[in-house]
Amino acid sequence: MQFLESILIALSSLKANKLRSILTLIGVIIGVMTVIAVVSIIAGMNRYVSDKISTMGSTTFVIDRIGIVMSDEEWWEAMKRKRLTLEDMEAIRENCPACEVVGARVYTRRKVKRENQSLSDVLVMGGTANLPQISSINVDAGRHIWEFEELHRRQVAFVGWEIADKLFPNVDPIGKEVKVGDRRFKIVGVAEKRGSFLGQNQDNFVIIPITTFLKVFGTRRNLDILVKSADLESMREAQDQARTILRLRRKVPQNKPDDFAIMTADTFMQLYRNFTSTAYLVMIGVSSIALVVGGIVIMNIMLVSVTQRTKEVGIRKAVGAKKRHIMWQFLVEAVTVALVGGIIGILMGTAIAKIVSATTPLPSAVELWSVVMGLLISSSVGIFFGIFPAMKAARLNPIEALRYE
Amino acid sequence: MLIQTEDLWKVYEVGAEKINAVQGISLEVEKGEYMAIMGPSGSGKSTLMNLIGCLDTPTKGKYYLNGRLVSELSEDELAFIRNKEIGFVFQTFNLLPRASALHNVELPLIYNGTEPAERKRRAQAALKLVDLEDRMTHKPNELSGGQRQRVALARALANNPSLVLADEPTGNLDTATGAEIMALLGRLHEEGNTLLIVTHELDVARYANRIIHIRDGKIEKEERLKK
Numbered sequence: 001m002q003f004l005e006s007i008l009i010a011l012s013s014l015k016a017n018k019l020r021s022i023l024t025l026i027g028v029i030i031g032v033m034t035v036i037a038v039v040s041i042i043a044g045m046n047r048y049v050s051d052k053i054s055t056m057g058s059t060t061f062v063i064d065r066i067g068i069v070m071s072d073e074e075w076w077e078a079m080k081r082k083r084l085t086l087e088d089m090e091a092i093r094e095n096c097p098a099c100e101v102v103g104a105r106v107y108t109r110r111k112v113k114r115e116n117q118s119l120s121d122v123l124v125m126g127g128t129a130n131l132p133q134i135s136s137i138n139v140d141a142g143r144h145i146w147e148f149e150e151l152h153r154r155q156v157a158f159v160g161w162e163i164a165d166k167l168f169p170n171v172d173p174i175g176k177e178v179k180v181g182d183r184r185f186k187i188v189g190v191a192e193k194r195g196s197f198l199g200q201n202q203d204n205f206v207i208i209p210i211t212t213f214l215k216v217f218g219t220r221r222n223l224d225i226l227v228k229s230a231d232l233e234s235m236r237e238a239q240d241q242a243r244t245i246l247r248l249r250r251k252v253p254q255n256k257p258d259d260f261a262i263m264t265a266d267t268f269m270q271l272y273r274n275f276t277s278t279a280y281l282v283m284i285g286v287s288s289i290a291l292v293v294g295g296i297v298i299m300n301i302m303l304v305s306v307t308q309r310t311k312e313v314g315i316r317k318a319v320g321a322k323k324r325h326i327m328w329q330f331l332v333e334a335v336t337v338a339l340v341g342g343i344i345g346i347l348m349g350t351a352i353a354k355i356v357s358a359t360t361p362l363p364s365a366v367e368l369w370s371v372v373m374g375l376l377i378s379s380s381v382g383i384f385f386g387i388f389p390a391m392k393a394a395r396l397n398p399i400e401a402l403r404y405e
Numbered sequence: 406m407l408i409q410t411e412d413l414w415k416v417y418e419v420g421a422e423k424i425n426a427v428q429g430i431s432l433e434v435e436k437g438e439y440m441a442i443m444g445p446s447g448s449g450k451s452t453l454m455n456l457i458g459c460l461d462t463p464t465k466g467k468y469y470l471n472g473r474l475v476s477e478l479s480e481d482e483l484a485f486i487r488n489k490e491i492g493f494v495f496q497t498f499n500l501l502p503r504a505s506a507l508h509n510v511e512l513p514l515i516y517n518g519t520e521p522a523e524r525k526r527r528a529q530a531a532l533k534l535v536d537l538e539d540r541m542t543h544k545p546n547e548l549s550g551g552q553r554q555r556v557a558l559a560r561a562l563a564n565n566p567s568l569v570l571a572d573e574p575t576g577n578l579d580t581a582t583g584a585e586i587m588a589l590l591g592r593l594h595e596e597g598n599t600l601l602i603v604t605h606e607l608d609v610a611r612y613a614n615r616i617i618h619i620r621d622g623k624i625e626k627e628e629r630l631k632k
Contacts, residue, residue, distance in 0.1 A: 315499045
């Protein structure tokens with residue numbers, strides 16, 4: 001009853017003076033809104049990224065000449081490194097017992113044409129025939145590239161969903177020809193639709209045998225070597241073996257670091273986490289400033305409320321209210337005010353997250369824990385900044401309070 | 406004996422000056438009495454009422470209420486005593502403006518943890534006692550002065566206190582309404598309640614059986630009235 005009464009008093013005074021209420025609540029609203037919006041967007045990206053990275057598989061690693069560079073110096077150093085070649089891949093294939101599947105890929109961007117229609121800036125990838133065993137690309141129609149096609153440098157292509165959709169709107173593309181650059185390729189398969197990732201179209205690609213790729217687009221190209229180990233346990237062993245083989249082949253002195261990079265799904269997750277932790281830090285900064293300001297405003301309003309209701313406190317004390325009763329009443333009121341701000345903040349933060357994911361490629365997911373945290377944060381603000389006014393009310397002398405006009 | 410004070414003193418310090426508001430008052434009140442404390446303003450009668458009402462503690466002296474020494478209790482213990490033993494009626498009614506008559510009467514019962522259903526029942530009974538059963542949902546500003554004072558009386562009675570303490574109960578009422586309230590107080594006395602009225606008006610004090618005149622913080626004289 002006491003509780004309910006205090007809550008109702010808080011709500012009715014919020015309702016009675018709307019402009020003042022908005023000003024009172026704005027700090028808490030902004031604080032909670034920031035938390036919800038940032039957490040929702042990051043959570044959405046988390047799911048998305050971990051989905052995408054997990055298709056790479058936890059038993060797969062990529063060997064790349066450059067790796068992830070964080071500075072110009074690293075970049076220039078990496079650019080001097082030797083290219084990775086098909087021979088490097090062969091060496092790993094033969095000498096790494098822990099490596100179950102070893103493949104390679106190489107990229108370029110070209111215009112893809114069929115008769116008078118064309119798509120520009122298509123990702124053209126040369127891959128070994130075993131690539132589908134390493135990174136999952138599902139077949140919608142037809143088949144993947146065969147090993148003998150790789151061996152004989154056949155001009156065949158496995159195309160992304162969009163290529164088939166745009167260039168062959170009304171016909172079955174299997175067995176038809178497309179022109180990549182100025183060469184003709186026969187389509188053997190179409191990939192399943194993959195959608196987009198962070199705004200990047202994922203269906204706009206052509207895969208051809210790596211051998212054909214090197215013949216057609218030039219051999220002086222750098223490869224990525226992809227390795228899949230048998231299981232999680234042999235993952236580290238496979239990496240060590242591959243590293244040793246490459247260091248030997250590339251004649252890296254013992255005291256020098258690798259002149260290539262081994263990247264796993266973890267490496268990407270790590271990179272991604274670094275980015276999100278920065279976002280979290282910014283969020284914590286913005287929301288804590290807003291919450292402190294919001295809390296001070298609430299404290300101010302509560303002090304006004306205590307002064308305005310001095311007489312009421314006197315009456316309550318005269319009929320037997322103890323200090324804690326008065327304290328609770330004002331604390332519940334402060335928490336109610338803060339919680340109203342928190343709830344508005346949650347709704348607005350959710351709305352922002354939805355708007356962001358509707359208008360930009362960033363996905364979002366409103367997490368239950370962030371909603372709970374929003375409520376907890378706002379009620380803590382209410383308690384923290386409400387306790388001083390509540391104590392002030394509780395300490396009022398009953399005689400003086402009764403005399404107050 | 407309901408009230409027993411022994412050499413009660415209340416000294417206020419205002420700056421360097423000491424003001425002796427109550428100077429060694431000893432008095433006794435029996436259960437069921439109807440007593441008035443009379444005196445001009447500044448006589449110390451309000452201070453004495455605050456002491457008797459357990460709103461304040463004496464600087465010196467002892468005060469027994471219902472056999473219990475209350476002059477040395479803490480603030481929260483006094484709150485408990487006020488809740489249990491004393492019902493206040495004030496000159497300015499002192500009702501919660503936003504609450505209904507019923508809720509105002511329930512207030513003392515809230516603070517002693519009475520169950521909601523029982524609380525409502527007892528508050529309704531108290532309002533019936535002051536003939537306001539048809540005004541229970543009204544807020545104070547929807548009631549006349551006399552009705553407000555009757556709500557205050559119902560609140561004072563809700564918890565069956567040992568003592569009803571009325572401070573200038575007719576001070577804000579016109580003569581006719583004041584007489585009504587005094588008649589109601591008389592009825593409550595006949596029903597067995599102990600009443601203590603603080604007033605500066607002899608007409609009001611005359612309703613009581615016994616009048617104590619206070620001047621300069623001391624008992625000037627005491628008179629018993631035959632009814």
